[in-house]
Amino acid sequence: MLSEFVNGLQTTQEIDNDKFDPARQQDIMAKLGILLSHNATKFSLACKPPRQPQDAIRMVKEMSDTIYRLIGFYQEIPLNAGKVYHATYRRKVQELLRATHHLCQTFLPEDKKEKASFMVPTATLWDLCKTLNGLPASNARAVIQEWKLLMDTLKDCKEEVHNVVDNGVDDFEGEEDAVPLEGEALKVAKRCAQLVDVTVFLFRKIEKCFDKQDVTWLDNVYDQGKRVTDEADVLVSEIYDAEPNEMEGAVKQYAQHVTDLIQIAQEAINGADAKIFEMCKTKLNEIITAA
Template sequence: MAETYLADLKTDRSVDDPEFDTKDMQEKISKLGKVLSHDATKLTLACKSPRKPADGIKMITEISNTFFRLVGFYNTIPKQAGKTYKEAFRAAVRDTLLGQIALCNSFSDEPKKEFMVPTAVLWETCKMMETQMPVDNRAAVLKQWKTMQETLADAKSEVHDVADGDAGGFDDDEDEEMSPEQIAVAKQCAQLVDLVVFIYVKIERRCIKEADCLLCDQLADAGRVLGDETDVLVSQLYDSDAETIRAKYIKEYVDKALALIQAAQKVSLPEEHAKWFEMCSKKLQEIATKKD
């Protein structure tokens, strides 16, 4: 049952419903998360000895019905609700299905596995479904944005460590000192990441809350791409020579940052904020072309 539903989630149904109520969907999924949590508890009790197999079968049937409703509601989410919103619900349903599979396997495998761990994992996923599902696409993007900013903060800390010469394990040799050229390019990357961190903060405060559903998704997409590129840029400080980083990775990084700014500039903003993004575009290119 669960594996069939997992396969079903991979099918992207193009649903069209201009009247779709995102808040109502949030409430329905929240209630089903609570029901599923209780079902999981009942299943663990029904499958423990000396209960009869019929007790376990009854609870599996009830859980199957709950998942049928979960997947059914998910499949009614239309494109108008927003890509990020729909993905948040898809991930939640997927995680509960995976948790249910793990729980069932703990009872079916020989020798018997410890069932309390997968039960606790499923409870935690259900709790998240109860309390943390987004009310609309903007809320889904803001939640994802917070995660991106946490990742950026880690990258910023790391790139500054390298730029300050504290690059333990640099070139796989803790005793090898960085060359002046390597330090210079690391400082250049640190400046870029610093500016990108400010851009993410500005977009969170000024753009996402003003953007429509489509623009929210465009910001989320561009933000994810730039976040991934940040990890690539910082990792190359350990693996590539300075000229390669400047010619390839810094150029690619700035291109992704400019793409995010272009998405932000589609939002209707007061003149002072629009000018701030224009200034950032120029500053990114200035840093990228600078050679110490």
């Protein structure tokens, strides 16, 4: 049953609800997390030997009721709450269902002489329940949380590509026998480093504007930001593997993804920040047209 619920949570709820309160949703889910944590404790104590069937049955029912309530409140999240907000809650509920399923499996009859301890899956479920208190109370907060993860990836890309440019080799993963880049390959690597530098700067500027924007813009800017980050990871990883002429195409493609992100940002951001975005566009053009 729990496995079926996990698979059933893959789809987004095709409903809209202008009265939906994401902050209230966060509060309810946090309280249900506390309740599920208590359920898990009592369930484990009721099921461990010497156990009484009636005690285990009662606790299975109590834990099931909490699971149903978690799923029910999750399914009330409408589309207009935000895709990132919705996806964050879906992942968390799926993690809870998998952890609960794992805990229940611990008490199933087995032929093994040494049965796995129930304490590890119980502790795992406890920890997951605690994280419900950290769920975002709005789509803006959800995007901010996910954006920080994107920034971490970009910072890794920046460190790696500058290692190549500054040292002539990629020793980011301890490849001491790597052949140093030189000539056109090194020139392309330097342009990649410039592109990633602009991207990190751009991401920081966009992040400062999240709290002021609507749900649709936040979802769009995150989707494109995720695309840019994925492309940055690919771009930097291919510096050693691809020929310089192939990297030229990759540089232009990556710059276009960053430009698309700037255009989305400019749809909602004006004033001094808008001028900064235009400056970033100009810098991108200079990088991709550099000889």
